[in-house]
Amino acid sequence: MSKKKIMIIDDEDAIRLLYREEFEDEGYEVAVYENGQAALDSFEKEKPDLVVLDIAMPGMSGLEVLGKIKEISPSTPVIMSTAYSHYKEDFYTWAADAYIVKSPDLTQLKEKVKELLSR
Amino acid sequence: MADNYAKNRNLLYEFSTIIEREKDLHRLYFISLPIIMIAFGFEKGAVFKYSKRKRCFDPKAGLKKESLEELSKKWESFSKKGEFAEYMLKADTSTLYETDYNKKIRGLNIPCNDTSRLIANMFITKTDRLLKTEKIENKYIARVLRDMEMENALYIPLTAKNSIVGFLLLTPPDKKTSDLKFFCTGLGLAMSALIEDKEIANLKRFLDFNEDDIKQKQRLYEIGKTASTITHEIKNALIGIMGLFNKLKNYIESSEKTDRYVEIIESELNRIYRFVADINKFSSHYTPTDKKPLNLKDVIDRAIDLTNTINNNFVFSVCIDKKASTVFGDRNQLEQVLINLFKNSIEAYGNKEGGQIRIRAKREGEFIILKIRDNSGGVEDKQLKEIVKPFYTTKTQGTGLGLSIVKEIVKEHGGDIEFKNTQNGLECTIKLSAPKNITEGEYEQKEDYDN
Ligand SMILES: Nc1ncnc2c1ncn2[C@@H]1O[C@H](COP(=O)(O)OP(=O)(O)OP(=O)(O)O)[C@@H](O)[C@H]1O
Ligand SMILES: [Mg+2]
Numbered sequence: 001m002s003k004k005k006i007m008i009i010d011d012e013d014a015i016r017l018l019y020r021e022e023f024e025d026e027g028y029e030v031a032v033y034e035n036g037q038a039a040l041d042s043f044e045k046e047k048p049d050l051v052v053l054d055i056a057m058p059g060m061s062g063l064e065v066l067g068k069i070k071e072i073s074p075s076t077p078v079i080m081s082t083a084y085s086h087y088k089e090d091f092y093t094w095a096a097d098a099y100i101v102k103s104p105d106l107t108q109l110k111e112k113v114k115e116l117l118s119r
Numbered sequence: 120m121a122d123n124y125a126k127n128r129n130l131l132y133e134f135s136t137i138i139e140r141e142k143d144l145h146r147l148y149f150i151s152l153p154i155i156m157i158a159f160g161f162e163k164g165a166v167f168k169y170s171k172r173k174r175c176f177d178p179k180a181g182l183k184k185e186s187l188e189e190l191s192k193k194w195e196s197f198s199k200k201g202e203f204a205e206y207m208l209k210a211d212t213s214t215l216y217e218t219d220y221n222k223k224i225r226g227l228n229i230p231c232n233d234t235s236r237l238i239a240n241m242f243i244t245k246t247d248r249l250l251k252t253e254k255i256e257n258k259y260i261a262r263v264l265r266d267m268e269m270e271n272a273l274y275i276p277l278t279a280k281n282s283i284v285g286f287l288l289l290t291p292p293d294k295k296t297s298d299l300k301f302f303c304t305g306l307g308l309a310m311s312a313l314i315e316d317k318e319i320a321n322l323k324r325f326l327d328f329n330e331d332d333i334k335q336k337q338r339l340y341e342i343g344k345t346a347s348t349i350t351h352e353i354k355n356a357l358i359g360i361m362g363l364f365n366k367l368k369n370y371i372e373s374s375e376k377t378d379r380y381v382e383i384i385e386s387e388l389n390r391i392y393r394f395v396a397d398i399n400k401f402s403s404h405y406t407p408t409d410k411k412p413l414n415l416k417d418v419i420d421r422a423i424d425l426t427n428t429i430n431n432n433f434v435f436s437v438c439i440d441k442k443a444s445t446v447f448g449d450r451n452q453l454e455q456v457l458i459n460l461f462k463n464s465i466e467a468y469g470n471k472e473g474g475q476i477r478i479r480a481k482r483e484g485e486f487i488i489l490k491i492r493d494n495s496g497g498v499e500d501k502q503l504k505e506i507v508k509p510f511y512t513t514k515t516q517g518t519g520l521g522l523s524i525v526k527e528i529v530k531e532h533g534g535d536i537e538f539k540n541t542q543n544g545l546e547c548t549i550k551l552s553a554p555k556n557i558t559e560g561e562y563e564q565k566e567d568y569d570n
Contacts, residue, residue: 012355012356012358012359013359014356014358014359014360014362014363015355015358015359015362017359017363018358018359018362018363018366021366022362056351056355083351083354083355083358102354102355102358103358104357104358104361104362104365104392106362
């Protein structure tokens with residue numbers, strides 16, 4: 001079986017580095033993008049199996065990106081992640097397959113990724 | 120057919136009068152549901168409203184064929200005079216709707232999970248918004264449908280400005296017409312306008328607006344918002360730093376010195392992280408509530424246990440009237456209330472022996488009255504009003520949000536909170552609801568149906 005590919009969209013350098021390393025250690029292929037537009041431009045090329053998407057980003061917001069991804073590829077699971085749970089009440093986030101509050105401990109995120117990829 | 124068209128045009132006209140003029144949210148859906156049903160020939164219907172705070176859908180009204188027929192007749196007689204809207208705006212909706220069914224469905228909180236995802240997806244990808252109920256997996260909605268004996272229904276999201284305010288379920292599902300969209304869009308917009316008004320009113324109440332110092336309160340609110348943006352940025356950065364630091368630790372050669380450095384860095388990082396999280400707890404008090412009947416003693420005991428982990432010099436005495444043994448609320452939030460209060464008492468008392476907290480609970484009618492009293496010296500009388508305000512603190516390490524959170528939670532539980540000075544300390548009185556369906560004589564048997 002080939003490696004599953006995760007696309008990570010987050011504007012924070014440290015987080016991109018952290019996620020990349022952690023997920024590569026878990027045996028995934030990882031593609032990181034620092035903004036929504038760049039990620040969408042490469043979406044067809046990358047064909048990720050799953051997307052981890054930050055909500056609060058300068059430029060195109062995560063919610064907008066989510067809408068676009070769901071249009072291009074409705075079946076690709078998207079995990080919305082943010083530092084706070086504010087956005088949970090935002091109607092758009094419901095279209096995401098999961099919602100994670102960021103934490104230095106990546107256990108919850110990793111479990112969600114695993115769960116969504118095995119669906 | 121032409122008949123129907125004319126009828127719809129009329130109703131649409133009457134309907135627009137209603138959504139323009141009705142200022143009461145409850146009445147709005149009570150009135151609009153039957154109109155939509157009459158206009159399109161639906162036989163059964165239900166309205167659900169989205170609750171941001173609880174993050175769930177609340178069933179608000181259900182209407183069956185029999186009551187509708189009665190109304191249809193009224194419609195016929197008023198419509199000729201063009202006075203149906205006038206009639207409905209004045210009508211006593213409570214007699215129309217206080218049926219057993221409505222009592223039963225209200226209070227049923229429907230979590231937003233699979234169903235909401237379905238609606239959101241339809242909305243985001245702009246697909247058809249009409250859906251058959253077979254596709255609804257949500258067991259709560261399924262229950263409403265079962266109760267209403269609706270096998271198959273149209274499922275229509277009510278939306279406004281990119282947000283969802285609720286949805287309608289209507290039977291029979293084959294009545295779909297494009298006109299229906301007008302009605303639903305209108306209803307969604309009207310609901311959202313009223314909800315917004317209510318939110319602003321709530322916010323004003325929360326900040327205790329009085330005309331004199333609106334400016335200052337406004338500033339406070341702005342500070343709160345700014346604080347939340349700043350802490351968001353800080354927390355975001357911290358998460359990366361802490362995650363990477365965890366990895367870095369593996370490369371550091373252990374020695375007495377380096378171990379100590381690592382320990383200090385870690386504990387300081389954790390402290391900032393917690394501090395930032397605390398501030399944000401305040402600005403995002405929309406935590407979901409999960410209210411149920413709780414054994415009050417359990418809640419208090421747990422809060423005491425947790426407090427004891429910070430300081431176990433304090434002596435707690437708890438006395439709960441038998442009739443006050445069950446309270447209706449969210450376990451975690453009520454614990455949070457008590458912990459915040461206990462923490463304050465302990466911090467006010469300082470590091471000496473002899474600190475005491477006395478907790479008394481009694482029942483008064485539908486309410487549980489909880490009194491929490493310490494011997495920490497209290498506050499100056501003129502401070503009594505200040506201490507619950509956001510960011511009011513006399514501590515170098517405090518956020519001043521402890522009691523604001525307490526107040527917000529109590530209010531969210533439909534209760535009340537008051538502080539007063541006693542001889543040697545502060546006394547906090549909290550009024551909470553006793554579970555509704557338990558009468559005073561009955562409470563004992565039902566005491567622990569919490570789990
Ligand atoms: N039991 C008490 N006895 C005396 N003073 C109190 C008591 N409870 C609260 N106060 C006063 O009210 C102020 C506000 O309390 P609040 O819990 O809102 O914030 P804080 O305790 O200062 O900060 P934090 O809760 O974030 O640690 C306190 O700084 C203190 O001066
Ligand atoms: Mg406090």
